[in-house]
Amino acid sequence: MALLARRARRSLGRTMKAAVAPPVAVELAIPAHFRCPISLDLMRDPVTAPTGITYDRESIEAWLDTGRAAVCPVTHAPLRRDDLVPNHAIRRVIQDWCVANRSRGVERIPTPKIPVTPVQASELLFEVAESARAGAASRCAAAVARVRALARDSERNRRCFVSIGTGRVLAAALESLAAAGGEEHAGAALVEDVLAALVRMAPLDEEAARILSSPASLGALVSVAENGSLAGRLNAVLAIKEAVSSCDGTTCTGFTGKEDEIVDALVKIIKAPICPQATKAAMVATYHLARSDQHVAARVATAGLVPLLVEALVDADKSVAEKALALLDAVLASEEGRVSARGHALTVAVLVKKMFRVSDLATELAISAMWRLGKSAGGDEGEVTRCLVEALRVGAFQKLLLLLQVGCRDATKEKTTELLRMLNKHKGAGECVDAMDFRGLNRLS
Secondary structure, X not given: OHHHHHHHHHHHHHHHHHHHOOOOOOOOOOOHHHEOOOOOOEOOOEEEOOOOOEEEHHHHHHHHXXXXXXXXXXXXXXXXXXXXXXXXXXXXXXXHHHHHOHHHOOOOOOOOOOOOOHHHHHHHHHHHXXXXXXXXXXXXXXXXXXXXXXXXXXXXXHHHHXXXXXXXXXXXXXXXXXXXXXXXXXXXXXXXXXXXXXXXXXXXXXXXXXXXXXXXXXXXXXXXXXXXOHXXXXXXXXXXXXXXXXXXXXXXXXXXXXXXXXHHHHHHHHHOOOOHHHXXXXXXXXXXXXXXXXXXXXXXXXXXXXXXXXXXXXXXXXXXXXXXXXXXXXXXXXXXXXXXXXXXXXXXXXHHHHOOOOOHHHHHHHHHHHHHHHXXXXXXXXXXXXXXXXXXXXXXXXXXXXXXXXXXXXXHHHHHHHHHHHHHOOHHHOOOOOHHHHOOOHHHO
């Protein structure tokens, strides 16, 4: 009897566990006609092509933007962006399905906003241009705010504004406001609003960049970069980057006489970062200026930026490392830059460490910077020798030989070969380098 009782209790326990076990969740299946044929995801803004196939707007526009033939992905019939028609019926059915399955974690897709048309965008730009020329601050502010809001609503709206030359109009408006004097609070706020709309149109075309490089515009950009709000300073640095990246000394004469002011503003952003995006943009802009003008390179060096760049390279990510190396290499074209770099204890070790550790571009930039440090023309022979010996001790020789074996661009190969010659002259002082590594190198002397 006792045995039967124990068996009965065990059987009852198993039955109770099975009764309270949670049900197995069944994954909710999205109906096939709710899925985009391209992404296979739930459509959020369904549009129908003339072929009768419905796609999600983002997916089909991305398909047409990739440079493929302008054809329907399913039927391969000719297709243009303007042929796409919003499918409100299927969008409402999808929204009803989302609401019906809200308890299962499905969120209702929002109703897409009506995209701006080129005619509407042109009317807004006309209002911006006219009000800026007339000095009507309130009208200009309202029109600019509308442009910003529409461009922020969707990538399609932004592309529409870009296609009709919004960058040029906003750059001209900025120049007009700056020329009229925007130092008072209301004027400065309007300048920042125009800048915020302008950077949404990046990358700017050559005409917009040329307008931005005028003395009046550059003066306003420098003022905002130094004294504006945090968002305004970021936008000013992004605008400066657009101007200096698109122009050179032969086409953008507005930089003449403004280089020192611009460099000081950019260096200030790099030294006291406000956000990573602003720091990267400031590095890129400073690089373009320093690369084309040794006076600017010397100015950057005397501003104390070289030690900061070297220390930033120690644990920088790929994006920051490449930009910092490019700027450092440009600054080392000046004697002031080389003197500052040779005086920093980490310079050589950091440059050698970055070879083969970040990217091919970073390796080439690090070698170029090392090559500049090893050149003794006009420099302190003792400091040059110390740098070369330090490079030997941290393994530069082996890495340079490896680079020649794996291959590189011709310009980098020439610098690598010359660096090996320089290092070969000091091979006796490189205690950490095996003498066997130098066999057969006499032909480089």
